[in-house]
Amino acid sequence: MNLTNNLKHSTANCIQQLYGVQIQPAQVLVNATNPEFEGDYTVVLFAFVKQLGKSPEILGNELGAAMVAEMKGLITQFNIVKGFLNFSISNDFWFEYIKNANPENLLPSNNHPKKIMVEYSSPNTNKPLHLGHLRNNFLGWSIAEILKLQGNEVVKTCIVNDRGIHICKSMIAWQLFANGATPADTKQKGDHFVGDYYVKYNDAYKAQVAELVAGGMTQALAEKEAPIQKGAQEMLLKWEQGDAETLDLWKRMNSWVYEGFDATYQKIGSDFVKTYYESNTYLLGKELVEQGLTKKVFYQKEDGSVWIDLTGDGLDEKIVRRKDGTSVYITQDIGLAEVKQKEFNTDVSIYVVGDEQNYHFKVLKLICQKLQLPAADGIYQLSYGMVELPTGKMKSREGTVVDADDLVDEMINISKEKTASLGKVSDFTPAQLSELYNTIGLGALKFFLLRVDPKKKMIFNPEESIDFHGFTGPFIQYTHARIKSILRKTGTDINLSLNELLPLEKALAIELSNFPAVINEAAETLDPSKVAIYTFNLAKLFNSFYAELSIANADSEEKKNLRIQLGILTAATLHKGMRALGIDVPEQM
RNA sequence: GGUCCCGUAGUUCAAUGGAUAGAACGGAUGUUUCCUAAACAUUAAAUGCAGGUUCGAUUCCUGCCGGGACCA
Numbered sequence: 130m131n132l133t134n135n136l137k138h139s140t141a142n143c144i145q146q147l148y149g150v151q152i153q154p155a156q157v158l159v160n161a162t163n164p165e166f167e168g169d170y171t172v173v174l175f176a177f178v179k180q181l182g183k184s185p186e187i188l189g190n191e192l193g194a195a196m197v198a199e200m201k202g203l204i205t206q207f208n209i210v211k212g213f214l215n216f217s218i219s220n221d222f223w224f225e226y227i228k229n230a231n232p233e234n235l236l237p238s239n240n241h242p243k244k245i246m247v248e249y250s251s252p253n254t255n256k257p258l259h260l261g262h263l264r265n266n267f268l269g270w271s272i273a274e275i276l277k278l279q280g281n282e283v284v285k286t287c288i289v290n291d292r293g294i295h296i297c298k299s300m301i302a303w304q305l306f307a308n309g310a311t312p313a314d315t316k317q318k319g320d321h322f323v324g325d326y327y328v329k330y331n332d333a334y335k336a337q338v339a340e341l342v343a344g345g346m347t348q349a350l351a352e353k354e355a356p357i358q359k360g361a362q363e364m365l366l367k368w369e370q371g372d373a374e375t376l377d378l379w380k381r382m383n384s385w386v387y388e389g390f391d392a393t394y395q396k397i398g399s400d401f402v403k404t405y406y407e408s409n410t411y412l413l414g415k416e417l418v419e420q421g422l423t424k425k426v427f428y429q430k431e432d433g434s435v436w437i438d439l440t441g442d443g444l445d446e447k448i449v450r451r452k453d454g455t456s457v458y459i460t461q462d463i464g465l466a467e468v469k470q471k472e473f474n475t476d477v478s479i480y481v482v483g484d485e486q487n488y489h490f491k492v493l494k495l496i497c498q499k500l501q502l503p504a505a506d507g508i509y510q511l512s513y514g515m516v517e518l519p520t521g522k523m524k525s526r527e528g529t530v531v532d533a534d535d536l537v538d539e540m541i542n543i544s545k546e547k548t549a550s551l552g553k554v555s556d557f558t559p560a561q562l563s564e565l566y567n568t569i570g571l572g573a574l575k576f577f578l579l580r581v582d583p584k585k586k587m588i589f590n591p592e593e594s595i596d597f598h599g600f601t602g603p604f605i606q607y608t609h610a611r612i613k614s615i616l617r618k619t620g621t622d623i624n625l626s627l628n629e630l631l632p633l634e635k636a637l638a639i640e641l642s643n644f645p646a647v648i649n650e651a652a653e654t655l656d657p658s659k660v661a662i663y664t665f666n667l668a669k670l671f672n673s674f675y676a677e678l679s680i681a682n683a684d685s686e687e688k689k690n691l692r693i694q695l696g697i698l699t700a701a702t703l704h705k706g707m708r709a710l711g712i713d714v715p716e717q718m
Numbered sequence: 719g720g721u722c723c724c725g726u727a728g729u730u731c732a733a734u735g736g737a738u739a740g741a742a743c744g745g746a747u748g749u750u751u752c753c754u755a756a757a758c759a760u761u762a763a764a765u766g767c768a769g770g771u772u773c774g775a776u777u778c779c780u781g782c783c784g785g786g787a788c789c790a
């Protein structure tokens with residue numbers, strides 16, 4: 130239990146003893162004391178003033194005295210300002226904390242570990258990954274890592290949308306325009322190669338429509354009649370009928386795409402325990418639709434289509450099977466939820482999916498609940514906002530998509546230039562340099578996308594967003610490298626003896642002690658930005674400490690050892706925190 | 719038409735109903751005989767509008783204005 134929780138329990142306890150009133154510890158608000166007042170932690174009393182019929186002054190005095198008595202040796206004194214009860218924590222407590230903290234074990238304890246699935250990435254096979262996918266991948270990976278740090282068992286999965294009309298568009302364009310070319314021939318990454326044919330399809334389609342319109346056809350009709358469009362539809366039909374030639378081409382082109390994806394995933398550090406393919410799962414919901422009809426969860430309309438009425442839950446009616454018997458998007462998801470549950474039997478299943486699908490997931494969970502599927506209650510969408518450009522949304526048709534591979538490469542290049550201009554790593558081998566550029570470039574990118582509350586849409590400005598100063602990954606990486614550099618010089622073989630703590634030393638100890646609570650909070654709210662903000666604040670605090678107080682040349686051996694220990698703990702915490710974001714921290718930079 | 723989300727310094731982001739709304743970038747000014755200046759210190763600058771609830775509202779409620787998403 131951390132100190133904040135201790136204070137909450139003690140507050141509840143003392144109120145119970147003094148006034149016989151029951152209060153839940155969770156109701157007690159404990160904050161860090163505002164720096165302009167004396168104290169370390171503050172209990173906010175206003176909430177209890179009315180309930181207990183006491184003025185804040187009297188309540189504060191009685192409660193403060195009782196808590197000092199109860200937590201003797203821990204709390205040294207208290208003061209009251211309006212309704213704020215400020216407690217000072219003893220120097221010895223913080224010293225003991227610093228002395229006993231184990232840099233190898235900084236994590237929260239968890240008595241109720243869960244088995245949690247995190248599904249993320251979810252690409253289409255007709256286009257390469259873009260900036261939006263990067264946010265998804267980084268979020269998914271990070272939240273999985275944070276949940277692991279909290280002590281849970283995590284299964285990372287991916288669903289690949291590998292079928293449908295959009296894939297057929299790439300396929301027909303390839304047949305028409307490629308002359309049998311392959312990614313190997315053109316020395317192109319497979320996903321980009323296939324994506325280019327998707328673009329070529331759209332160009333050809335537009336040209337054909339324009340031609341038909343010029344020949345006197347209406348726009349609407351032309352859009353239906355364009356030969357390439359008809360070709361794609363025929364191809365989809367052949368695919369569904371299992372036509373061997375079509376399937377061969379489909380497999381061949383998808384394998385190119387997967388090769389490209391794998392390269393990107395490896396570069397950005399995404400991995401999966403299991404990858405599902407929609408081509409294998411898209412029929413799975415059908416059985417459940419039949420069951421739902423029997424259970425009268427669904428009903429059939431006169432035209433034969435199958436629906437569910439969710440108006441009682443504040444939503445609409447939703448179709449789950451078309452009149453021609455084909456399943457819709459949500460039917461597939463119901464089937465997949467069931468399959469995943471059978472395979473992994475998880476307590477919770479988190480889907481990392483953009484907020485444009487909020488409604489879809491609300492419906493999905495409701496339907497699963499009404500069907501009484503075991504997976505139902507565990508379904509949770511980690512909904513994240515769009516990444517927009519200063520000019521607005523990314524639009525592939527207008528060529529304003531920021532390509533994931535391009536962006537990653539650019540970040541690495543910038544980190545290379547920046548590192549070279551500082552000239553601090555002249556002793557690195559070429560391989561070490563290359564690794565360092567990757568670490569810094571990806572660190573900057575990941576941190577940039579993860580430092581914002583996932584729920585909010587964010588703006589990415591290609592010119593201005595790339596920064597290596599201030600609230601960035603490289604700032605924290607630099608702080609870590611700097612600590613490591615100092616520790617290499619001072620050594621880390623130390624013996625700690627009791628010290629009076631200076632304000633900056635104490636502030637660092639307090640900040641360090643918050644780490645487990647931050648991990649818990651990030652895990653509970655599925656919000657890696659909490660970890661990003663925390664690591665930044667810790668690094669900033671250490672940099673102030675560093676500028677103010679010398680470690681290697683401290684006034685006394687005791688001080689030196691104390692500060693070395695603070696350095697060890699800070700470095701370890703930054704390392705753990707950044708790893709939770711999928712970011713490495715270099716030993717030197 | 720219905721449902722949902724979002725409006726905070728010039729810009730990008732913070733702030734479980736709590737003390738004088740924090741950071742970063744950009745702007746201004748300083749700090750390098752001493753442990754990594756990708757750093758540190760000082761400084762100017764913001765809650766869309768109008769009501770309401772509350773001891774206290776960026777946060778909750780209502781209306782309006784502006785931006786976005788989804789469902790037909």
